[in-house]
Structure formats: C-alpha cells, structure tokens
Amino acid sequence: MTIAVTGATGHLGRLVVDALIARGTDPAEIVATVRDTAKAAGLLAQGVQVREADYDRPESLVTAFEGVDRLLLISGNAVGQRVPQHTAVIEAAKAAGVGFIAYTSILRADTSPLGLAPEHLATEQLLAASGIPFALLRNGWYVENYAGSFGPAIEQGTLYGAAGDGRIAAATRADFAEAAAAVLISGESGIFELAGDQPFTLSELAAELAKQSGKPVAYQDLPVPDYAAALVGAGLPEGFAGLLADTDGKIQDGHLDDSTGTLSRLIGRPTTSLADAVAAALKA
Numbered sequence: 001m002t003i004a005v006t007g008a009t010g011h012l013g014r015l016v017v018d019a020l021i022a023r024g025t026d027p028a029e030i031v032a033t034v035r036d037t038a039k040a041a042g043l044l045a046q047g048v049q050v051r052e053a054d055y056d057r058p059e060s061l062v063t064a065f066e067g068v069d070r071l072l073l074i075s076g077n078a079v080g081q082r083v084p085q086h087t088a089v090i091e092a093a094k095a096a097g098v099g100f101i102a103y104t105s106i107l108r109a110d111t112s113p114l115g116l117a118p119e120h121l122a123t124e125q126l127l128a129a130s131g132i133p134f135a136l137l138r139n140g141w142y143v144e145n146y147a148g149s150f151g152p153a154i155e156q157g158t159l160y161g162a163a164g165d166g167r168i169a170a171a172t173r174a175d176f177a178e179a180a181a182a183v184l185i186s187g188e189s190g191i192f193e194l195a196g197d198q199p200f201t202l203s204e205l206a207a208e209l210a211k212q213s214g215k216p217v218a219y220q221d222l223p224v225p226d227y228a229a230a231l232v233g234a235g236l237p238e239g240f241a242g243l244l245a246d247t248d249g250k251i252q253d254g255h256l257d258d259s260t261g262t263l264s265r266l267i268g269r270p271t272t273s274l275a276d277a278v279a280a281a282l283k284a
C-alpha cells in the first residue's frame with residue numbers, strides 16, 4: 001500500500017512522514033510530495049520516494065499521485081488561495097485513482113466562526129462531492145503557534161493576546177502528525193475533531209513561561225484591533241496578523257476548546273502536556 005503526504009517539507013508534513021515510519025510503514029511505500037525537491041534531502045535520506053507536486057501546477061499533481069492508494073492533503077499555507085489549490089489536488093487524486101484522502105481541516109469547521117474556517121469547510125465539501133472515501137482531520141490550534149512569542153514574553157515580562165480567559169485545547173504538531181499517520185494507516189473514514197487533552201488559558205501559558213524561565217511573566221489582554229496592531233508592529237504581515245487576532249478574539253467564546261479526547265484516543269496516549277511543549281519550544 002502506497003501512502004502519499006503533500007507538503008512533506010513543511011513542519012507538519014515532515015512529522016507525518018516520521019510518524020508513518022515510526023508506526024511501521026515501509027519508507028519505500030511512502031511518497032513525499034513536495035513543491036521544491038531541493039528541500040527534500042532529509043526525506044530522501046529516510047528512504048521515502050520524493051515527487052514534485054505544486055498545488056498551483058495541476059499538471060504536476062496527477063503524475064505525483066500515480067500508484068498512490070491513500071493520500072494526506074496537508075492544507076496549503078497561502079490563505080485566500082487554498083480553495084483552487086485544494087480543488088486541483090482533489091481532482092488530480094481522482095484522476096490518478098487514489099482510494100482515500102485525509103485532509104487537515106480546522107476544529108469544527110462546519111460551525112466555526114474563525115476567519116480561517118471557510119476555506120477548510122469549502123475543501124471538506126469538495127471532498128464530500130468527490131466520491132473518494134475521506135477522513136477530515138479537524139486539527140485544533142498548534143501549541144507552536146505561540147512559540148514565537150515565548151522569548152519576547154520572557155524578556156518583557158508580558159505575554160500579549162486577545163483571548164481573555166478563553167480555553168485553548170491546543171496540541172503539538174507532533175501529536176496532530178501522529179493522528180494523521182494513524183488514520184492513513186487504518187484508512188478509517190470519518191470526521192475527527194482533534195485537540196489537546198488539557199486546555200489552557202493564556203494566563204496559564206504566561207504562568208508556565210514564568211515557572212520555566214524563573215522570571216515574572218504576566219498575561220495582558222488587549223482588544224482584538226490593538227492585538228492585531230501589536231502583531232503588525234512585531235513584523236507580521238497585516239492580513240495574517242488580522243487572522244491571528246480574530247482567532248484570539250473567538251477563543252474567548254470557546255471556539256478552540258474541546259473535550260472529546262479524540263486526539264489522544266487516536267494516538268493511543270495522552271497528548272503532550274503544556275509544560276513539555278513549552279520546555280521543547282524554549283530549548284529549540
């Protein structure tokens with residue numbers, strides 16, 4: 001059985017390839033599809049097949065998916081362009097005779113008011129219309145989304161956000177990657193709402209940073225527009241800063257909280273604790 005992973009040079013994609021191998025998949029039966037083969041030396045060294053596949057070049061996709069039984073479509077990172085990109089991937093998978101697609105969506109994509117949700121929901125609908133058996137890996141928030149602010153927060157003594165005391169059931173990319181590998185190996189269709197076992201607030205995250213750094217760190221809540229402006233000030237592009245601040249605002253209303261335990265059930269262990277995730281990020 002041949003399993004392909006798109007975006008395999010990305011953060012999540014690399015971890016999915018690692019998790020497939022760790023769970024016993026023969027590297028020769030893994031196809032890592034990548035936009036830029038020059039970045040794929042590490043994948044080649046693992047013994048996996050590397051094929052070029054660019055979501056923006058549909059002609060590259062059918063060739064890349066030849067002989068593939070199960071495909072993980074990792075959502076692209078070009079927000080605003082993802083529906084045509086994912087359409088091209090799904091159409092190519094159909095043309096190549098792929099028998100199963102898993103897609104990395106967002107938590108409760110069908111009801112989520114997050115600005116990031118509509119492209120995921122549109123992709124889910126494309127999959128449902130494709131006739132190909134599919135699994136929706138509705139990933140919650142990555143803990144790593146906050147890692148870039150750990151250093152400045154420890155330095156300044158303040159972690160900024162706009163999430164109030166909203167609970168965030170974040171999990172590490174490695175946890176989500178392991179779930180993707182488990183579903184690819186089992187071929188189980190369905191909708192999986194995936195999130196960490198122990199939701200935390202940004203005040204609790206600040207307290208964890210203080211504990212591990214030995215320095216005082218407090219959480220300061222900002223109105224959504226002020227937080228967006230602060231992110232732009234820190235160097236993020238305006239559109240992306242707006243999406244992150246929008247997400248924080250909606251975290252206040254519980255839209256990234258979850259208590260289903262589906263992720264830990266899929267991976268067969270508790271999800272990585274906040275303490276371990278912070279420790280790993282501080283070491284990196």
Ligand SMILES: NC(=O)c1ccc[n+]([C@@H]2O[C@H](COP(=O)([O-])OP(=O)(O)OC[C@H]3O[C@@H](n4cnc5c(N)ncnc54)[C@H](OP(=O)(O)O)[C@@H]3O)[C@@H](O)[C@H]2O)c1
Nearest residue numbers: 007009010011012013035054055056075076077140141142
């Ligand atoms: N749940 C969350 O908290 C969260 C947070 C951030 C992102 N996401 C979503 O999850 C996805 C995976 O996360 P990540 O951390 O692995 O992101 P990432 O490191 O940015 O990886 C994205 C991957 O998509 C590939 N890609 C982008 N455009 C492409 C194209 N036109 N054709 C083929 N491949 C293309 C990239 O290729 P290159 O390696 O060549 O750049 C990269 O491998 C993201 O793309 C995004 O949709 C989720």
